[in-house]
Amino acid sequence: MISISPQLEFFLNIAKAQALIARRFDVKLSLWGIGMNDFIILFQLSRASGEKMRRIDLAEKIGFTASGVTRLLAPMEKIGLVKRETVAHDARVSLVALAPSGKRILTEALENAEYISREWLVNQKVANIKELSSMLAAVGTYTF
């Protein structure tokens, strides 16, 4: 039996957990016609100043590539969850802004997402969750 380091095991566990998490959130959030990634985008936009961001910053924030963001936003823009804005002094940039309809859906979906999360982690100590969350955040910002 091959044995592996705690570090590699950690990454394998993340992979599996995320596969299950994404599926479960997708199923639940489909009631609002959105997936987990759409939800994350709406949420991050709601936290940004002016509820808008540059697309490249959004990509960085959620761990996607620029092209992934373009593709994700296209249908969201079409159904009016987000809207596109330009920047006066730099024509390369286009901002994504949270639209009223997106904000409404976010509010409703958030309740459900909170419910799923709490239910799932009901057996875990909050102190542990917080500590490990900050460690995950560190993983998500590590630069090679």
Place this chain on the structure above:
Amino acid sequence: MISISPQLEFFLNIAKAQALIARRFDVKLSLWGIGMNDFIILFQLSRASGEKMRRIDLAEKIGFTASGVTRLLAPMEKIGLVKRETVAHDARVSLVALAPSGKRILTEALENAEYISREWLVNQKVANIKELSSMLAAVGTYTF
């Protein structure tokens, strides 16, 4: 600013971390012509008794659906990393077995995967890693 529970934040952090992890592993493992999921499959097969598993058990093990496993295995079978076996008393089942070539690639890729993992988590305490790992494992086995 909308505030969220530590539980939901934890899941959002996992989503981001996994996006980055999968991309990085994919880039590195492409030297052996495999992706992170192929690697995980080879690894899990190597740990299974007789180095073989039922496809449905493999799916469960890695957090995929049955159809996802079918699609992942098809090219791996074609290039000889795994081979297909049948079960005497149950014709519905087909086993996936680690092939010699798959075992060889696993050995080499494993070194690299270990290197990436250790490098990435070099600033984290091993005790924390282990703790988070077991929490993730619990997330991965929680039944609703």
Place this chain on the structure above:
DNA sequence: GATATATACTTGACATATAAACTAATTACA
């Protein structure tokens, strides 16, 4: 101020996952 480089974003080609529907085989049980 011309040219090279960098940045922001999009598009085309491709890979990968899923859900739902399907086939085939096994098991339960009336």
Place this chain on the structure above:
DNA sequence: TGTAATTAGTTTATATGTCAAGTATATATC
């Protein structure tokens, strides 16, 4: 037995995400 339910796996249709290349704009340097 024979029929319904369950289980294992595959296929179809579709969505999602990447990489590499392309467009347009901005900045740096000589």
